[in-house]
Amino acid sequence: MIDIEEAYDILFDNVRPGPVVEVELRDALHHTLAEPIRCDVDYPPFDRSTMDGYAVRSTDVRDSPVLLTLVGQIPAGTTWSGSLGEGEAVQINTGAPLPDGADAVVRVEDTQLVEDGARVRIETAVAPGRFITRRGTYIAEGQTVIEPGTRLTATAMAAAATAGESRPRVFERPTVAILGTGDELIAINKRPQGAQIRNSNQYLLEALITSADATPKLLGVARDDRDALREKITGALQADAVCITGGISMGAFDFVPEVLEMCGATMRFRKLTIKPGRPTLFATGPDGTPVFALPGNPGGAFVAFELIVRPALAIMEGRPAAAPKTITAALCGTLAPTSARRTYIPARVTEETRDHRVEAGATQRTVTPLSWHGSGDSIGMTSATALVVRPPNAAQVADGEDVAIHVLEAS
Amino acid sequence: MIDIEEAYDILFDNVRPGPVVEVELRDALHHTLAEPIRCDVDYPPFDRSTMDGYAVRSTDVRDSPVLLTLVGQIPAGTTWSGSLGEGEAVQINTGAPLPDGADAVVRVEDTQLVEDGARVRIETAVAPGRFITRRGTYIAEGQTVIEPGTRLTATAMAAAATAGESRPRVFERPTVAILGTGDELIAINKRPQGAQIRNSNQYLLEALITSADATPKLLGVARDDRDALREKITGALQADAVCITGGISMGAFDFVPEVLEMCGATMRFRKLTIKPGRPTLFATGPDGTPVFALPGNPGGAFVAFELIVRPALAIMEGRPAAAPKTITAALCGTLAPTSARRTYIPARVTEETRDHRVEAGATQRTVTPLSWHGSGDSIGMTSATALVVRPPNAAQVADGEDVAIHVLEAS
Numbered sequence: 001m002i003d004i005e006e007a008y009d010i011l012f013d014n015v016r017p018g019p020v021v022e023v024e025l026r027d028a029l030h031h032t033l034a035e036p037i038r039c040d041v042d043y044p045p046f047d048r049s050t051m052d053g054y055a056v057r058s059t060d061v062r063d064s065p066v067l068l069t070l071v072g073q074i075p076a077g078t079t080w081s082g083s084l085g086e087g088e089a090v091q092i093n094t095g096a097p098l099p100d101g102a103d104a105v106v107r108v109e110d111t112q113l114v115e116d117g118a119r120v121r122i123e124t125a126v127a128p129g130r131f132i133t134r135r136g137t138y139i140a141e142g143q144t145v146i147e148p149g150t151r152l153t154a155t156a157m158a159a160a161a162t163a164g165e166s167r168p169r170v171f172e173r174p175t176v177a178i179l180g181t182g183d184e185l186i187a188i189n190k191r192p193q194g195a196q197i198r199n200s201n202q203y204l205l206e207a208l209i210t211s212a213d214a215t216p217k218l219l220g221v222a223r224d225d226r227d228a229l230r231e232k233i234t235g236a237l238q239a240d241a242v243c244i245t246g247g248i249s250m251g252a253f254d255f256v257p258e259v260l261e262m263c264g265a266t267m268r269f270r271k272l273t274i275k276p277g278r279p280t281l282f283a284t285g286p287d288g289t290p291v292f293a294l295p296g297n298p299g300g301a302f303v304a305f306e307l308i309v310r311p312a313l314a315i316m317e318g319r320p321a322a323a324p325k326t327i328t329a330a331l332c333g334t335l336a337p338t339s340a341r342r343t344y345i346p347a348r349v350t351e352e353t354r355d356h357r358v359e360a361g362a363t364q365r366t367v368t369p370l371s372w373h374g375s376g377d378s379i380g381m382t383s384a385t386a387l388v389v390r391p392p393n394a395a396q397v398a399d400g401e402d403v404a405i406h407v408l409e410a411s
Numbered sequence: 412m413i414d415i416e417e418a419y420d421i422l423f424d425n426v427r428p429g430p431v432v433e434v435e436l437r438d439a440l441h442h443t444l445a446e447p448i449r450c451d452v453d454y455p456p457f458d459r460s461t462m463d464g465y466a467v468r469s470t471d472v473r474d475s476p477v478l479l480t481l482v483g484q485i486p487a488g489t490t491w492s493g494s495l496g497e498g499e500a501v502q503i504n505t506g507a508p509l510p511d512g513a514d515a516v517v518r519v520e521d522t523q524l525v526e527d528g529a530r531v532r533i534e535t536a537v538a539p540g541r542f543i544t545r546r547g548t549y550i551a552e553g554q555t556v557i558e559p560g561t562r563l564t565a566t567a568m569a570a571a572a573t574a575g576e577s578r579p580r581v582f583e584r585p586t587v588a589i590l591g592t593g594d595e596l597i598a599i600n601k602r603p604q605g606a607q608i609r610n611s612n613q614y615l616l617e618a619l620i621t622s623a624d625a626t627p628k629l630l631g632v633a634r635d636d637r638d639a640l641r642e643k644i645t646g647a648l649q650a651d652a653v654c655i656t657g658g659i660s661m662g663a664f665d666f667v668p669e670v671l672e673m674c675g676a677t678m679r680f681r682k683l684t685i686k687p688g689r690p691t692l693f694a695t696g697p698d699g700t701p702v703f704a705l706p707g708n709p710g711g712a713f714v715a716f717e718l719i720v721r722p723a724l725a726i727m728e729g730r731p732a733a734a735p736k737t738i739t740a741a742l743c744g745t746l747a748p749t750s751a752r753r754t755y756i757p758a759r760v761t762e763e764t765r766d767h768r769v770e771a772g773a774t775q776r777t778v779t780p781l782s783w784h785g786s787g788d789s790i791g792m793t794s795a796t797a798l799v800v801r802p803p804n805a806a807q808v809a810d811g812e813d814v815a816i817h818v819l820e821a822s
Contacts, residue, residue, distance in 0.1 A: 025599065025614060026614060026617060029617075029618050029621065039790070040602065041602060041603060043789075043790065044787065045603045045607075046605075046606070048787065050785075050787070074606075077593055077594045077595025077606050077607075077608075077635070078595075078605075078606055079605040079606045095595075095608075095707070095708070095787070096606060097605070097606050133784070133785075133787060137784055137788075138784055138787070138788045138789070138790045138791060139790045145790055145793070146793060150794075153618065153622075153821070153822050154615055154618035154619045154622060154713075154822035155615070155713065155757075155789075155792050155793050155794070155795055155822070156793050156794075157611075157614040157615060157617070157618045158611045158612070158614055158615035158709050158713070158789045158792075158793075159611075159789055159790050159792075159793040160614070161599045161609055161610070161611035161613075161614040161615075161789075162599075162609055162611045162709075162789045162790060163790075164599055164600065164602065164609065165599075166598075166599050166600035182488055183488045184488025184489075184506075187577075188436065188572045188573075188575055188576075188577050189575065189577035191451065191452060191575065192452060192456045194457075194489075194490040194508070195457065195485075195488050195489055195490045195507060195508050196456075196488070197488075197506075198572055198573055198575065199572070200568075200569045200570075200572035200573045201569070202572075203436060203437060203568040203569055203571070203572040204565055204566070204568060204569035204572075206437060206440075206568070207440050207564065207565035207568045208565045210440065211564075211565060224488070296506070297506075298569050298573075302565075302566065302569070325762070326772070326774075327762045327774045328772065328773045328774045346566075351736070351738045361737070361739065361815070362739045362813050363737075363738045363739045365776065373544065373548055373549055374461075374544075376455065376459065376461070376506070376544060376549070377548075377549045378454075378549070378566075378569045378570055378572075378573045379450070379454065379549045379550045379556055379570050379573060379574075380549060381566050381569075381570075382556070382557060382566050382567050382569075382570040383561075383566070383567075384566055402773050404772070409821070410564070410820070410821050411564050411565035411566070
């Protein structure tokens with residue numbers, strides 16, 4: 001029985017990033033970058049107009065109003081091959097490259113076409129560089145756009161595309177085998193008889209693994225029999241990681257460490273001083289494959305996944321080793337004193353107006369523990385967006401006091 | 412030119428939920444529920460032991476220590492068909508059904524087996540109901556487990572599975588066509604020449620649409636030609652919704668409203684008093700298909716997606732019509748006064764220790780505007796997790812003051 005800090009030390013020592021692969025950029029979404037993405041051009045690649053108007057030489061318009069001769073037109077997407085001489089202007093659109101010779105743009109609303117469009121009357125002076133984004137303002141050729149270890153989100157995809165990175169090198173998504181155990185588990189479309197329990201953990205874990213950017217692989221349920229379990233675990237060890245959930249049968253669960261050792265696995269930890277989630281086991285297979293045996297009760301499986309499995313999968317995906325972050329929120333309700341185990345309570349984070357503050361509309365993060373009946377209750381934790389974290393032997397907490405929470409990643 | 416509140420009125424009047432379909436539970440992840448999920452059994456389905464120990468009649472152990480006769484054994488997953496008589500006990504495991512006649516459980520650590528296991532010595536008295544979760548404690552048969560309009564997350568999957576809902580009725584995910592416009596757009600693996608620009612918006616929108624639980628459909632780029640655009644838009648209107656991004660060419664962009672009208676679409680709004688994102692157009696096709704024409708610059712496309720397209724897709728997916736929520740955060744840095752347009756600034760939300768507060772470790776949400784060069788800059792917005800929202804004609808904001816933000820959904 002070890003505490004959660006020690007568990008992280010063991011976990012981070014025994015889980016390694018997966019292989020690096022090169023993929024099409026669009027297939028790299030939500031993968032973690034293995035090598036920096038550098039921009040292969042200055043961006044923007046030319047001095048660019050930020051307005052519709054006229055490209056001018058700023059010295060020509062210093063004493064506006066002045067009349068300039070219109071010598072060309074540059075819609076976005078086109079270039080103008082000439083060079084702007086003294087007393088000349090070129091009509092330019094937003095996004096178009098500034099022509100040679102020009103050093104500023106006058107907005108169309110500050111101008112007037114005259115002489116059937118042969119000349120343009122410039123009403124205002126402009127400083128050099130006005131309404132221009134200089135080449136390389138956003139990024140210069142060769143600079144790093146995205147650092148390795150970054151998870152590629154939508155805005156990162158846009159940056160990578162701009163940088164010309166069509167085949168980034170990323171960490172492969174791990175495949176995670178899901179294996180239930182216990183003769184009492186039945187399919188969810190069956191009505192439980194006697195002591196039977198629907199296999200809700202399979203659905204919980206499949207969704208959690210998906211939300212952790214990994215690929216779930218359903219291996220069904222191993223019956224309470226050493227040989228059956230051994231066969232299933234041998235198959236599961238072909239995946240990149242394994243999540244086993246016990247039934248709620250103590251007898252059945254006890255087979256797992258024994259059979260894992262028969263399969264050549266090394267036990268790393270077997271029990272944690274947390275509630276729920278105490279019987280959480282971490283082992284590594286003969287090739288180092290991480291194996292997690294989670295409690296059979298849904299609350300324990302959920303909490304153990306969030307605390308242990310999700311950080312492990314993040315490492316396999318190439319992200320930094322890190323425990324879930326703790327932040328604080330104002331408690332909505334009260335909390336009783338806790339036992340000697342670190343306690344996690346499914347809760348919902350909301351934003352409330354801070355009526356004690358002067359600023360109109362200022363909001364404050366609050367957290368409301370869910371009406372949850374404990375580790376066996378798969379219904380009461382449905383809308384959880386956070387876990388309230390209570391230290392061992394904590395005192396009671398009054399309404400409005402700060403409590404520590406882990407905000408859960410969207411799942 | 413309308414403001415954002417008016418835009419939401421128009422949007423919410425013109426976007427409707429999509430069709431309802433029945434799917435396998437595991438395929439329902441991240442869909443929105445169309446009909447309530449009710450539990451088809453009491454849960455737990457029986458009075459359940461929460462401990463390993465002995466099922467007893469509490470009246471028998473009132474004057475502990477006492478000796479009881481051991482008459483059976485109930486591992487989890489099994490039932491015991493007998494009925495517990497006076498002076499009898501049954502060995503029971505966590506999760507197992509309480510036998511008839513028993514009304515409490517004594518923990519194994521408070522007992523001792525004697526006479527070769529024929530009898531058990533009970534050391535402590537227990538109250539009726541001790542260490543038992545009563546049948547139906549979590550939910551009673553027929554009660555609603557998940558309300559319609561709920562997005563099905565991992566914990567909701569567990570609850571639905573427990574309730575026996577193997578084929579929920581959910582709203583179909585919309586397919587969203589993505590169409591770029593502009594002769595200057597090139598594939599990202601080409602090096603831009605002259606006025607060319609890589610088509611980064613396609614990658615941005617594909618990822619944003621995916622993150623909004625919809626299915627992107629890439630239609631490529633329409634060249635700056637009315638006939639080409641008409642053909643592409645006619646094809647796009649076969650999807651459930653359409654996102655068009657202009658090039659940065661004003662000329663090309665101006666074709667879009669005209670061609671949309673040629674295709675039988677009705678204009679709903681054409682410009683918004685927001686920055687970036689002013690040239691955001693919303694129309695509905697002949698069959699009511701929502702069409703969004705977003706600015707060609709990446710900042711404008713990103714902000715317009717988050718403000719307009721994401722809430723519209725949420726409605727199509729069966730969720731409530733709602734503008735992005737505004738909360739507050741302490742500004743890290745300073746902000747200049749704003750123009751007459753409502754201004755959005757890509758930013759990063761972090762948690763900082765509140766050193767002015769007494770509680771050890773209390774944290775506060777802070778927001779740091781990114782080093783972003785404006786709407787054309789697709790690099791500087793890469794790590795945005797929020798948009799700072801500045802009202803029209805807002806004063807400057809000093810470091811540490813509260814500002815309004817939209818926290819962005821994970822993308």
